[in-house]
Amino acid sequence: MINLTHTITETQTAIQKQISEGKTIGFVPTMGALHEGHLTLIRRAALENDFVVVSIFVNPIQFNNPEDLAKYPRNLNADIQQLEGTGCNLVFAPTADEMYPEPDLTEFDFGQLDKVMEGKFRPGHFNGVAIAVKRLFEIVTPTKAYFGEKDFQQLAIINKMVSLLQIPVEIVPCPIVRETDGLAMSSRNARLTPEQRAEAPVIFKALSSVKENYSWFIPDGVKQLVTGEIQENHYFRVEYVSIVDTETLLPFEDWQDVEHAVVCVAAFIGKVRLIDNIVLY
Numbered sequence: 001m002i003n004l005t006h007t008i009t010e011t012q013t014a015i016q017k018q019i020s021e022g023k024t025i026g027f028v029p030t031m032g033a034l035h036e037g038h039l040t041l042i043r044r045a046a047l048e049n050d051f052v053v054v055s056i057f058v059n060p061i062q063f064n065n066p067e068d069l070a071k072y073p074r075n076l077n078a079d080i081q082q083l084e085g086t087g088c089n090l091v092f093a094p095t096a097d098e099m100y101p102e103p104d105l106t107e108f109d110f111g112q113l114d115k116v117m118e119g120k121f122r123p124g125h126f127n128g129v130a131i132a133v134k135r136l137f138e139i140v141t142p143t144k145a146y147f148g149e150k151d152f153q154q155l156a157i158i159n160k161m162v163s164l165l166q167i168p169v170e171i172v173p174c175p176i177v178r179e180t181d182g183l184a185m186s187s188r189n190a191r192l193t194p195e196q197r198a199e200a201p202v203i204f205k206a207l208s209s210v211k212e213n214y215s216w217f218i219p220d221g222v223k224q225l226v227t228g229e230i231q232e233n234h235y236f237r238v239e240y241v242s243i244v245d246t247e248t249l250l251p252f253e254d255w256q257d258v259e260h261a262v263v264c265v266a267a268f269i270g271k272v273r274l275i276d277n278i279v280l281y
């Protein structure tokens, strides 16, 4: 049976009992609207830990677009039903007042990491993510915490925050989970119309084709190719295509300048903003 808590005190009591019995705690932070991508993280957490905690909290301070926050899908009962059989032991679903009795004014210094890509187009977003995840880590005190690689930059920010604050947790990156046609799973996909949904795999098609032949071009040429292929589809408006070092998230001029490179994309299809990425090498 899954235990549902809403307050920090009852959550900490339940978790501390497990820790006092020598159990390891696996943690999957989410904003709900659970899909197979989340469930994959949770099943993995259950394989690798004795006790699994999932948080469901639509974190208001990471939204820079009020419409996006208002439209974010929320259905706690449906989420809990989906969690049955995944190995989740406890769902922590706090209110915003419970999480932030006082506004948390922390300003993290992530250097360049939060100035590029998502950070450039969503000012304050990663600071809000980091404040929420720090708070959740303090409450849950996980042994391991699981994050999907679809949010590639978020993962880099969380790793940086954990190292800056020396939080004793192992961050486990997990591969992107895709629909059979290649669309990266996301809670936002539910907002696509059937027509938009049919076109949405264009992003992954463009990324997959450059994965095969990127070395024939310079990085900037690959950027143009991916942008062109997505933009050719009139449903899409590309916000950015960035080819960056997987460590620093900074662009580079030649393939040999970096050890590992990733192509990251954000594009609007109608009013829905989708992100995706592919590691080239």
Ligand code: PAF
Pocket: 029, 030, 031, 057, 059, 062, 129, 132, 133, 151, 154
């Ligand atoms: O990836 C998400 O769902 C959110 O950014 C997170 C990590 C739960 C923080 O609110």
